Structure formats: structure tokens, C-alpha cells
Amino acid sequence: MDVIGLLIDGFLVALTPLNLGLVIFGCALGLFIGAMPGLGSVNGVAILLPMTFLVPPTSAIIFLAAIYYGDMYGGAISSIMLGIPGASTAVATTFDGRPLALKGLADQALVGAAVASFVGGTISVVLFTLFAPPLAEVALAFGAPEEFALMMLAFATFIGLGGDEIPKTLFSIFIGLVLSAVGLDIISGEPRLIFGDLPSFFHGINFLVLAIGIYGIGEMLWTIESNSGKIDLTRATVSFSRILDSMKKLSSSVKSVFLGSFLGYFVGILPAAGATPGSLMAYGVAKAISKEPETFGKGNLEGVAAPEAANNAASTGSMLPMLTLGIPGSPTTAVLLGGMVIWGLKPGPMLFVESQEFVWGLIASLYVANIFALVINVMFIPLFLWVLRIPFSILAxxxxxxxIVGGYAPTQTMHDIWLMFGFGVVGYLMRKLNYPMAPAVLAIVLGPLAETSMRQSLLISQGSFGVCFNRPIAGVIMVIAIAMFLVPVMNSIRKRLRPDTP
Amino acid sequence: MKKLLTTFTACALSLGAATVSFAWEPKKPVEFVIMAGQGGGADKMARLMQTVIEKHDFASKPFVPVNKPGGSGAEALVHMKSKTGDDHTVMVTLNSFYTTPMRQSGLGIDTQTFTPVGRMAEDTFLLWVHSESGITNIDEFVEAAKAKGSDWIMAGTGKGQEDQLLTNFLNQAYGLTMKYVPFKGGGRVAKELAGKHANSTVNNPSEQLGFYEAGDTRAIAAFTPERLELFPDAPTFNELGKDFVYFMQRSVVGAPGMSDEAQAYYSEVFRKVYDSEEWQQYMKKKSLRGEFISGDDLKAYWQREAGVHHTMLKEIGEI
Structure with a gap:
């Protein structure tokens, strides 16, 4: 097969000393950029873009891709250790990563995240190698109605997300949707829900502000209250055997990891989506198919593994529309795309034909980057765990x-800091009243995507919702979404009718 | 670890240390606002400018791109206004620079108060269809679009700006009722056409070129005074008997009330970008045209263009 031949050529490019060095350096750097709240892969790649003029284009993209990649691993670290999402792609990892750390199982969560990332990354890069051109067709086949159907599918998984308390889940979703409507309307350009005339609301409510508010500040308040500040975060000790042990425990999550990888990859290849929705959806699906969904959110390893597999898979996936269609699948790939234009390459349908060495060098480097990111990550785990030995009164x-740094970084306005504190207090109250918060976070990410695609679909169809059903791809997804939405509802009705059955 | 990163970043930044000294120099990284989404024509161009600046050390501090695509550029304009008097914010702008403040007078923005830095180019527009549509010239286009009526989807970027104005021109000039559907960014629009979710677009060459070269999309006619070198088979609308040309400015503006020294500094930086080989190459490859103009000339150009757009918006009843 000529794919194999091309891939071997690619490895010859990726394994030259310069490129290999850049991969290792990029992975390590990305890991730390990702672990730092507020510094995400976008910033990392954008800051380092100019440095890449010192090397040939292929080496440059390999370096930047390695950073992007390492970042996906790194995002999990602060999510698990501190309960603050290190990057928007790692928000879903906090849902269960943080509770695991509080139980003293931080090492398990970290190893789980690293291994799941590795599996997700590897699966996606294999898919990329074998099916890049046909998958580009899939991305092309996704118009507005298909996108809307996919968003409905994501919302349907939410219903599973909140456990059995469907009314509370719905409440949480609606809060998230209302918050996501704040800002300028994409179709008409009119400002909405900006509280009179506060221009700081024009850009909408940044999703990281909400996530850090609820998960960082809100959780911290809750922890302080419930433990009166006398908390032993963890007694996790580090040893090689414990790491091996963690890997064994991970075997129960195999299904979630695989599902997360495939889901993440397919969401990643769709323009406009990217790794954040991919990882959130993977979390929802892992919970929906789990035998013990009630343990999610309380420290279930699958809840870490699924989104981590998905966000790595999605980061590879989002390179596909960038390379084959010339449109970015995520904010980071948008920066990479700019870089490619400047290096004199032409991202788009002709790239695979005209710049084979570049494309296959990049693909091969993803295999290499994956291995190194895993090794570096696992090597540093003892160091990360050491952070948890710091007394809580100092750590808090x-x-x-x-x-605050993480909330300020995306838009650099104080407005967002106050907003974040507000969300922190609301998050704390919701937590006390036992409302699930994950659905609100999901809704604010997916809300704008769903709204835009729905309104575009309706414009195309002159106002008829039929357009979401009578196109083959959209129709199938829509029907699955509706079915998924109905299953938990029916279950709860059945439970209510027959209270004796568990 | 943090230290390592800071040192590294500092290294990256100091790469840009200026070799020439100016009367005024930025004291911190310059915020480089992009009035459009990622991956569109404006975005690619802004990132090219940023890189040219970095590569040739044209500025002593890095330019950090920030996309503000919301509300047809309203988000970016409001942001610039809030930065009044700031010497470290510049923006890449397009024609929504004129139209958005007119359509949304509530924003209270007068773009004539913005600081002119430089016009980098004028971008061109073409009418595109999918190659498999079988349409090869304007007559076939009109016939097909007429047959479909308002089921004919024209995909474009934003509301009440360039793409919709052109759609409106086509509708009026040829008695069509095409439906205009806005998407975020020209890259996305190009994909909608290539994926046959839309019937036509009026994209810039830079946005559609990839699919054109792959043979997926075809140029039917150009909104320029002369035929474009890259698309010799696409006649101009003048040739087709319609007196109509339309361009999009690709300009850089500073926040209102920027100091004269800073204005002079940025104008010089972008003049160098314009003269660079990379920019000239890009203009040629992507069918851009136009001289570099700055200062009062640019202001006069804005005034003229704003008048033209005012008339166009009135015609379609947007204002």
C-alpha cells in the first residue's frame, strides 16, 4: 500500500535529529503550558510561531504540533491536582479528576489521564493515516443541519449526565443556554442580554470564566466550608508499582477510552467544533453507557479517561480540516494554519498532492510525539504529586x-474576574442544593454552536424543521438524539410508577 | 517550571529586538485585533502581517492577534472604542468598518475618529459556484438561480456587509430572489459551497482558491474593473453590461485618539510590511490590488467609501 510507503518516508523525516529534538522539546513545553491555568495551546503556539522561522517548514509544524499535543496531556494535570481546568479542553477532566485527587487517588487519575491520552492520540493518528481523504469528505458533508443534529445528540447525553434528577439537569442546561445567549447575535449582529449597556458582555460569557468560577472558586468554597479548612488533600505516595497498579485499574475503562477516542476524533474533524465539545460529549457518553453512572462526578476513573482520550483524539482530528480543507477545526489549528500560509504552503485540497513530504512528516511526527508525551508525562507525575503535599491552608x-490568572487571560478584562467570582458563589450554592453543574458548563460551550447552526438551517429551509430530518446524515443523528433523550425520561417514569423496583 | 517558561517566552520576545530606533516605540506587546473569525481572509492576512513583522524585526515588541468576530465586527469596533487613547492596540479591518456603525447606530461608533495606520490592499470578489453544478457563465447562473427562486442559497459572512451587499446587487440586477445565509468566516463559507450546502458564494480569491485549484469550485464573474490574472476566464460585470465594481479594504487602524508618534510608528511598520517580498508575493498569489496609503489619504478614502456604502445600505433597506 502506498500509504505505508508514504508513512515510512514520513518517519524518515520525523526521526531526523533536528525534528526528533523538536518533538521532545515541544512535548515537554506543551505539557507545562497546558498545566498552567490560563495558558492554553493557542497562546503557546501563537507565542512560539515566530521562532519557527529558524527551521524549515516541516520542522516548524512538527514543533508546533508537538506543543499542541503535549498541551492536551498537560491540561489534565491542573484539572486533577487543583480542580482548575488548565485549558478549556480539560474542563471535563475536572468533573471526576478532582474528586479522585481528594480521595487520595491523584496518581491513579494522572496515570489514567496520560494513558487514555496516549490511546486516544494513537487511535486518531492511525485513523488519520488511513482515511484522511475520505474523512475530509465527511467533514464536507456536514452542513448546518448536520451540525445542529450533532449538537442535539450532545444535549441528549446531558440528560444522562445529571444522574436521575432530570428536572435539575434541565434547569442546569437552561441556565447554561441562557448564559450562552449573552452577547452579540451572530445572525443579526444585535446585542442581547447585555444588562442594559455593558459592552463587556458583547463578546459573550467566556466559557473558561464560567468553568473556573464554578469548578475552581465554587469547589474551593465548598471544600473550605465542609472541612473547616482541616483537610488532608491526599496521602498519595509514589512508586513504580503504584503506577503499574493504576494502569491495571484502567483496564476497566477500556470501553470508555475507545469510545472517547472515536467520538473525539469525529467531533474534531468537523470544522467549528474542536476538542472542547469532543471531550465533554465523551464524558456524557461514558456516563450514559456506564453500569454505575451514579459514581460519575464523585471520582470515577472512566470520567477522567474518556474525556482525556477524546481531547487528544480531537486535537489530531482538527488537523484534518486544516490540512485538507484549509479551514481550522479549533482555535489552535487556526494559528497553525496562519503559519502554514506564511511558510509558503497551501493548506487545502491540494496539500496532500503538492507537499507530500510536509504532510507525511507531520503525520509521522504525531506518532512520535504521542510516545514522548506519554513518557515525559509519566516521568513527571511524582513531581506533580508533590504539589499535593503542600498544606491546604497554603494551597488554597x-x-x-x-x-484569577486563568479567568483574566482569555479576554484580559477585570469584568470577567468579577463575573468569575459571581459564578463561584452560584456554583457553591448549586453544589449545596445538589444541582448538577456539568450540564450548565456543557450548555454554555455547545449553546452558541447549536443556536447558530439551527438558525442557519432554518434560513436554508425557509423555517421548516424538516431539514434536520430529511437529509440522510442529519436525520439519522437526530433520531438517535431523540431516542437517547427519551430513554432516561422513560426510565424515570417507570421508576415512579413502580417504586418497588430498584 | 514557570521560570523556564517565562525565560523561554522572554527569549521568543527578544528575538524581535529592533535594530532601528524610533522616536516612539511600543512598551509592551501590541494587541492586534482582527475584525473577523479565524481562518477567513482577514484572519489569514493578519497572521501573515504579524509573521512578516516578527521575521524581519520590524517592531520591537510582538503583535499578538486577537479575533473579535462577533456581530459583523461590532465586537471589535466597541473594543477599539473602549481603548481610546491607547497606543498599543491596532486592528485589521475590512468594509464592515463602514457598514456596521451605520447599521447599529446604537453602538455610538464614529469610525472617522479611528486612527488611520495604513491600507495594505484592496481585496477582490468573484461569483463562485460548484463545478458539478454545470454552470459555466452568468446566463446559466441566472437561469439556474431563477428556477430555484428563494431555494437558491448564497452563503456569505456576516449580515449587512460585503457578501450580502453583493448578493443584493445580483438579486436586483438579474431579478433573482437568492436566499442569503450568513456563516462565521470566509473559510467556512468556502467549505459550504464545496460541500454543496450552498449554491453559490461571492468569496475573495484567497478564501476560495484552495477549492478552485482542486477543481471543486468555479469562478463565474469578477466584481473588478479588469479581469483578474488568476482567473482569465471569468469576465467582469462591466463586460457583462453592468456598471458595478466592488472591493474590500484590507486596512490597519489604530484606536481613536492614538498619539501622533505612535501613529507614525505603526504607519512605518506596516509600510515596511507592504514593501516586503512576502506581502507582495501574497498580493500576487491571492489576486489583491491597491497601493499602500496612510494618514490623511486613508481618511479621505474612508470618507468616500463610507458614502458609497451608505447608499448601498439604504438601497437594501438596512438603514
């Missing part, structure tokens, strides 16, 4: 400061 203020 540090976490608050990191929250």
Missing part, C-alpha cells in the same frame, strides 16, 4: 490566585 490561596 495559591489556587485562588491561579483561578
Amino acid at each position: 490561596p495559591i489556587i485562588f490566585v491561579l483561578c
